[in-house]
């Protein structure tokens with residue numbers, strides 16, 4: 001098996017690379033930074049520039065499947081310029097991949113793309129299944145994810161099976177959301193955010209990486225919620241992390257209006273509530289290694305040492 005990964009140098013991509021190494025899968029990857037190109041016997045990097053629609057077409061030589069993770073981070077300050085970057089970095093990348101696959105001969109049969117839980121409206125009591133996306137979250141992220149998924153769907157017209165993984169908060173020892181959440185806890189100013197009741201659907205990065213490869217290996221098509229089986233409230237998550245770090249949580253919650261003042265529109269990332277169900281992927285035979293938050297955090301903090 002040879003897989004082309006776009007955005008392989010990030011949090012999830014790095015974990016997928018480790019598993020590919022174990023499974024003896026060859027990897028081609030696309031990067032926007034020439035200095036991230038490292039070639040080994042099993043891994044080959046290719047430069048692309050989605051802004052100018054430049055790509056090295058050799059990247060699809062011998063490739064059977066594509067994993068698309070590329071996109072600018074949503075955790076940088078949401079200036080108008082960065083909002084454009086968040087949106088167009090996702091749309092232009094898929095457009096360029098579509099162009100590449102439609103204009104060149106290849107043996108690619110599967111395209112597995114990142115998507116995100118932000119497509120679902122915020123709700124404290126609804127439990128979202130994949131088919132519940134008729135109502136899209138009326139927010140910046142909701143709109144980005146909707147357009148992103150629509151762009152990814154164009155790949156289907158090339159006779160390629162497409163899967164989209166609506167990803168929850170990815171927990172990893174290497175950075176990402178956990179690093180942001182734990183910072184104040186480390187400095188004894190950790191506290192639940194807003195009411196603390198908002199539901200956080202999370203997934204361990206190891207399960208996330210395994211799920212991408214599972215969709216390819218089983219040629220799955222359609223949308224899949226990529227979250228562990230037991231989403232938790234923000235308060236429970238904050239306490240679980242504090243327990244791992246051996247720190248107390250003693251301050252009162254930071255009220256939502258304060259977070260909105262500080263973070264503006266970006267406060268949606270921490271204040272919105274989305275409970276996602278994962279039965280669809282489990283019914284396909286996928287088994288989560290980490291279904292409970294304490295097990296996931298134990299593994300992460302143990303591996304950090």
Ligand SMILES: NC(=O)c1ccc[n+]([C@@H]2O[C@H](COP(=O)([O-])OP(=O)(O)OC[C@H]3O[C@@H](n4cnc5c(N)ncnc54)[C@H](OP(=O)(O)O)[C@@H]3O)[C@@H](O)[C@H]2O)c1
Nearest residue numbers: 007009010011012031032069070071072089114116167170
């Ligand atoms: N981590 C999460 O909690 C989470 C949750 C929901 C959804 N997701 C989605 O899953 C995908 C992967 O997540 P991740 O955490 O691995 O992200 P990440 O660590 O930020 O990595 C994303 C990769 O995208 C590439 N990239 C960045 N800006 C780009 C641009 N302007 N144009 C093209 N490529 C660009 C970068 O690769 P190069 O520098 O090599 O080009 C980067 O390594 C993302 O699209 C994200 O939206 C993640």
